[in-house]
Amino acid sequence: MSHSHGVPAAPADPRTRRILAAVLIPAAIATLVAMALLWPGRVHLDTAASSGERVNGTVTAITGATATVRLDGGAETTVDLPSGPGAPTLKSGDAIVLLHLPGAVPGGQDYTVVDHQRATPLVWLLVAMVLSVLAFGRRLGLTALVGLAVSFAVLLLFVIPAILAGEAPLLVAVVGAAAIMFAALYLTHGVNVHTSVAIAGTLASLVITGLLGAGFTAALHLTGVAGDEDAFLAATRSGLDMRGLLLAGIVIGALGVLDDVTVTQAATVAELAEHGNRGRRDIYRAASRIGRAHVASAVNTLVLAYAGASLPLLLLLATGSSPVSQVLTGELLGQEILRSAVGTIGLVASVPITTALAVLVIKNRSGGPRSSPPARSPRHSRT
Structure with missing residues (x-):
């Protein structure tokens, strides 16, 4: 159908x-x-043991070149403030991502700041996008979002894994x-x-x-x-x-x-x-x-x-x-x-x-405009 x-x-x-x-x-x-x-199928990627574990945390205080971070498990640790081009700028209350590499640098910190956490604002951004598409497109917007989901599924589940x-x-x-x-x-x-x-x-x-x-x-x-x-x-x-x-x-x-x-x-x-x-x-x-x-x-x-x-x-x-x-x-x-x-x-x-x-x-038509049917005379028109 x-x-x-x-x-x-x-x-x-x-x-x-x-x-x-x-x-x-x-x-x-x-x-x-x-x-x-x-x-x-399932692509198995080789990951080195020294790549470290990613851990989420929240900055509670900043003192000089270091920051105190409360990890999601409740423990607190001290980290060096990141520096250099593209390094994240931290302030108290920031939700951040850390890399746990104990003993990687002799005398250094076990945790290193790698990025900010962006999950929450990204989710709200996507929700705003979906609502705007649905509000304007209605049923067509819904089917467009389903098509978009299929596109991402093909890319993430087939194209990228197959190339890898x-x-x-x-x-x-x-x-x-x-x-x-x-x-x-x-x-x-x-x-x-x-x-x-x-x-x-x-x-x-x-x-x-x-x-x-x-x-x-x-x-x-x-x-x-x-x-x-x-x-x-x-x-x-x-x-x-x-x-x-x-x-x-x-x-x-x-x-x-x-x-x-x-x-x-x-x-x-x-x-x-x-x-x-x-x-x-x-x-x-x-x-x-x-x-x-x-x-x-x-x-x-x-x-x-x-x-x-x-x-x-x-x-x-x-x-x-x-x-x-x-x-x-x-x-x-x-x-x-x-x-x-x-x-x-x-x-x-x-x-x-x-x-x-x-x-x-399309159905075949003549090369020019179709002629209109002749108009009925008034005396033959139906009432």
Whole structure:
């Protein structure tokens, strides 16, 4: 049984509906089979005994360069105040996280402050987000939150563990993105032919994004190891394919913007077909104009999202002494340019692909406006 939450249920062409089902049903089955084959189960991580135990506590007093902390178990201890860039600033009453390393430093403290406790404010922030989505979106907001939960579940239970288990990161990302796409879009927008169009457009655009990413990663000779985090991960997980991890990040990062554009295009075509008297060609042109305006803003959003996430990197490069040409062509910034450029191309391609598919799905109409039925003469009108 089909139902619709957000995409208009415009009449659909039966032949094209069958073709769409013939493509998406095998794709969904292939996604489930691939997830089953790649499912990592429980990943056992090697943890050193010297890594210490994390303990929660509350600062009760500060004296000079030390602080008195009451641990959650009731005991009190003295710790040195943290110092250096990024070190947490403490005051009396702060809830903090400590690392218990007895005897790690001869003559030093057994506990070290590592961070503030953030669980409570984070919970309230998430509650505020959920309430705002439900208040505005109502049932559609609820299904959107369920889709978001599914997305996080796929990332946390499948994508990350499978990559850590040694599976190819790009393959895992493609399968995970497909699973997120099917689940999130159908849950949010309903099981109907126009949501299927959005999924087909998203899938085609993801394929383009992945192929372009793989091609240009090889052409640019990127290794996937650019920053300190990449180097640490490569050193500690020797079997991890860092280039594949870079491509996996590009695919998953592009998915969030692509589904927004494809759903909008499918809904636009469905709305024009439902309430207008236009033929397929006119609907395609009108929807494409809307799509161009959407892409113009979405491209800026995509690039700014990458730039915002890399702002410390950009500041570091701006204050360096290297020539601009070396900065732009280096591995560090080259990865960011690759993400932005490939994601933008996939985003642009999604509009004509999804719009064309959505137009093919609607019932066939003449190339021009439909003529209105002749008006009845007054003497033949019913009373």
